[in-house]
Amino acid sequence: MPITGRKALNRAGMRFTSQRALIMEIIRRGRGHLDADEIYRQARGKEPRLSLSTVYRTLQMLKKLNVVDELHFDESHHHYEVKHSAEHYHLKCLGCGKVVEFSYPLSSYLKENVPAARDFDITVTEVSMSGYCARCRRGR
Amino acid sequence: MPITGRKALNRAGMRFTSQRALIMEIIRRGRGHLDADEIYRQARGKEPRLSLSTVYRTLQMLKKLNVVDELHFDESHHHYEVKHSAEHYHLKCLGCGKVVEFSYPLSSYLKENVPAARDFDITVTEVSMSGYCARCRRGR
DNA sequence: AATTTAATTGCAAATGATTAGCATTACTAA
DNA sequence: TTAGTAATGCTAATCATTTGCAATTAAATT
Ligand SMILES: [Mn+2]
Ligand SMILES: [Mn+2]
Ligand SMILES: [Zn+2]
Ligand SMILES: [Zn+2]
Numbered sequence: 126m127p128i129t130g131r132k133a134l135n136r137a138g139m140r141f142t143s144q145r146a147l148i149m150e151i152i153r154r155g156r157g158h159l160d161a162d163e164i165y166r167q168a169r170g171k172e173p174r175l176s177l178s179t180v181y182r183t184l185q186m187l188k189k190l191n192v193v194d195e196l197h198f199d200e201s202h203h204h205y206e207v208k209h210s211a212e213h214y215h216l217k218c219l220g221c222g223k224v225v226e227f228s229y230p231l232s233s234y235l236k237e238n239v240p241a242a243r244d245f246d247i248t249v250t251e252v253s254m255s256g257y258c259a260r261c262r263r264g265r
Numbered sequence: 266m267p268i269t270g271r272k273a274l275n276r277a278g279m280r281f282t283s284q285r286a287l288i289m290e291i292i293r294r295g296r297g298h299l300d301a302d303e304i305y306r307q308a309r310g311k312e313p314r315l316s317l318s319t320v321y322r323t324l325q326m327l328k329k330l331n332v333v334d335e336l337h338f339d340e341s342h343h344h345y346e347v348k349h350s351a352e353h354y355h356l357k358c359l360g361c362g363k364v365v366e367f368s369y370p371l372s373s374y375l376k377e378n379v380p381a382a383r384d385f386d387i388t389v390t391e392v393s394m395s396g397y398c399a400r401c402r403r404g405r
Numbered sequence: 406a407a408t409t410t411a412a413t414t415g416c417a418a419a420t421g422a423t424t425a426g427c428a429t430t431a432c433t434a435a
Numbered sequence: 436t437t438a439g440t441a442a443t444g445c446t447a448a449t450c451a452t453t454t455g456c457a458a459t460t461a462a463a464t465t
Contacts, residue, residue, distance in 0.1 A: 140412055140461050161451080176415045181452060197337060199389070201423090202451055216385050227381040235394070241367040245356050247396035249339065254375070256387035280432050280441055301422080316444045321423060341452090342422060 129192060139186070144168075144175055148183045152193060157206030158215075158224050164205070198224075198253055214252040220261030269332060279326070284308075284315055288323045292333060297346030298355075298364050304345070338364075338393055354392040360401030 129149065131141035151167050152159060165180045184205055187193040196204040198217050212232065216225040232250040235242050269289060271281035291307050292299060305320045324345055327333040336344040338357050352372065356365040372390040376382050 135462075138412085142413065142461075144414075174415075178416080178453080179414060182413085185453095197339075199337075199391075216381060216387070218385070219388070225381050225385070227379050229375075229379055232394075235369075239367050239369055241356060241365050242394070244399045245358070245365070245394075245396045246402050247356070247394050248359070249396065250392070250394045251339075252390070252392050254372075254382070254385070254387050254390045256385045256389070259384045262386050275433075278441085282432075282442065284443075314444075318424080318445080319443060322442080325424095 137190075144172065144179050145183050145186075147171055147175070148180060149187065149192070152187075152205060153207055158196065158204045159206070160202050160204050162202070196253075197251060199255055215254070217253070217255045218258040218261055219255050220257050220264075223258055225258070277330075284312065284319050285323050285326075287311055287315070288320060289327070289332070292327075292345060293347055298336065298344045299346075300342050300344050302342070336393075337391060339395055355394070356398075357393070357395045358398040358401055359395050360397050360404075363398055365398070 134141045134145075147168055148164060151164050155164075155167075161177070161180050161184060164184075165175075165177050168175050168180065184193065184195075187205075188195055191208060193205045194208050196206060196215065198204060198215070211228045212230055213226050213228040214231065216227065217223070218225075231252060232247060235250070236247070274281045274285075287308055288304060291304050295304075295307075301317070301320050301324060304324075305315075305317050308315050308320065324333065324335075327345075328335055331348060333345045334348050336346060336355065338344060338355070351368045352370055353366050353368045354371065356367065357363070358365075371392060372387065375390070376387065
């Protein structure tokens, strides 16, 4: 039950603004893995007055509402994607930048196999793997 | 065979300086998970003239030489630890900040069980899990 | 529909971690 | 010793993200 419509926002004491609608729309259509600046650039196409601050503020809000996930590839900025229903992780190619997704129930697997993880109430599991994709591996 | 002594550094065209010795020493004794600023603070105790730039430069160098690993907890800065021989990962408590380590051959496990990972030449696998430790779970 | 009020925005300035430029210092090899 | 050149210590950039604040504006109330 991800909060996304006007009604749900109002119920939470927040307002449904055109900026927020636009930003959510861009993230949804974007097929994930967008960074703040890319969202900003796309948003300005529709609403040239929108500010980068609003993008960042909206991203924080969507993260808190569990609508989006923040991804930390090995870079100096973050990426965002709509929260999927299935647990999935990412492989990023250091050669061409391509991101490959794969679904895997890693958190429950670790809970079963790692004693130390049993005593913990794990709320976030993040895995980031990088290397070289098949295509990039050839060209070297 | 981690490069650490004067001889090995010289062989690589680098110099063995008192600053580098001090920083390596602090990281080694620190039992891992120190951040740049903590290393800086400790180092200044011994060598008040040492600069933060030198800490960062040395950290980059040690990372490149595979002497230390850079850890990315869900924070705005990084942490460092001497590279262990056994593959291990971390659980960080959001309540008290405690970091629990556990050894697990996760990269080979994923290579065997994730089809998408087979086409990739994975060079880095990073896992960061956070949640609440047993003690912190009680106090709420 | 007009009014109220507080959340949200846009803009500019601030942060905070990390990096870069450069003159000065000090390892190393000869 | 000395010459050659990494490395250091400053200070000043970067760069992504956050914050302060006056001006807007969504939405609850008359
Ligand atoms: Mn994804
Ligand atoms: Mn560790
Ligand atoms: Zn590639
Ligand atoms: Zn705890």
